[in-house]
Amino acid sequence: MLSVAIDGPAGVGKSTVSKILAKKLGWNCLDTGALYRAIAVACKNNKTNINDINEVDKLLKKIQISVNFENGEQHTFVNGEDVTNFLRTKEMDMLSSVTSAYQNVRSSILDLQRNLAKQQNLVVEGRDITSNVLKESKNKFYLDASPQERALRRYNERLSKGEDANFDDVLQDLLQRDKNDTTRKIAPLICTPDSIKIDTTNLSIQEVVDLMYNNIKLS
Numbered sequence: 001m002l003s004v005a006i007d008g009p010a011g012v013g014k015s016t017v018s019k020i021l022a023k024k025l026g027w028n029c030l031d032t033g034a035l036y037r038a039i040a041v042a043c044k045n046n047k048t049n050i051n052d053i054n055e056v057d058k059l060l061k062k063i064q065i066s067v068n069f070e071n072g073e074q075h076t077f078v079n080g081e082d083v084t085n086f087l088r089t090k091e092m093d094m095l096s097s098v099t100s101a102y103q104n105v106r107s108s109i110l111d112l113q114r115n116l117a118k119q120q121n122l123v124v125e126g127r128d129i130t131s132n133v134l135k136e137s138k139n140k141f142y143l144d145a146s147p148q149e150r151a152l153r154r155y156n157e158r159l160s161k162g163e164d165a166n167f168d169d170v171l172q173d174l175l176q177r178d179k180n181d182t183t184r185k186i187a188p189l190i191c192t193p194d195s196i197k198i199d200t201t202n203l204s205i206q207e208v209v210d211l212m213y214n215n216i217k218l219s
């Protein structure tokens with residue numbers, strides 16, 4: 001099976017670009033952040049103390065995360081319950097930043113990610129896809145953009161959804177998540193030497209997609 005592995009910091013536009021790219025290829029797209037968010041939702045629903053690794057470990061033994069794709073849209077489940085609509089909130093931004101730093105959490109969803117990529121051609125995006133999950137992929141990309149540009153994109157996205165947003169708060173959240181993602185001991189976000197690095201600061205979504213598409217090896 002073929003894969004495209006994409007890593008990059010929060011707010012860089014990975015999800016948007018990955019979905020368009022997957023559509024162009026006729027493949028599905030796996031948003032791996034959704035898996036860490038689903039575990040965060042499970043912690044909240046089970047009143048698990050997210051800062052206590054032992055409590056999180058107990059919970060992991062009781063839950064199963066799964067994914068399916070309906071008309072190209074990813075649905076993420078905890079014990080068979082579709083939690084997709086609860087994943088993209090400010091609270092889950094922060095809670096998933098905590099869950100994703102735990103080794104036991106990462107190990108619990110590693111096989112799921114690899115199995116999905118074994119079953120079908122897949123675009124996979126996250127933080128450790130090029131460095132760990134799909135190390136062997138022939139198509140690796142690292143997307144980047146300045147923190148200001150990424151915060152602006154998030155801020156505009158929130159406003160367009162009719163949500164309240166304050167640019168400085170969005171920027172501070174983003175800088176905190178960058179710090180968590182890049183400095184954690186386990187599977188930190190890095191740009192691997194064999195990834196094509198694209199600075200998207202001054203590029204349109206379509207320009208980024210085209211640049212990636214033109215560099216993908218399909219054999």
Ligand code: DC
Nearest residue numbers: 032033034036096097100126127128
């Ligand atoms: O991409 P996202 O914002 O939905 O990711 C949610 C959290 O999970 C974020 O803190 C980064 C983390 N994450 C990770 O550690 N590894 C991945 N492959 C994907 C996301």
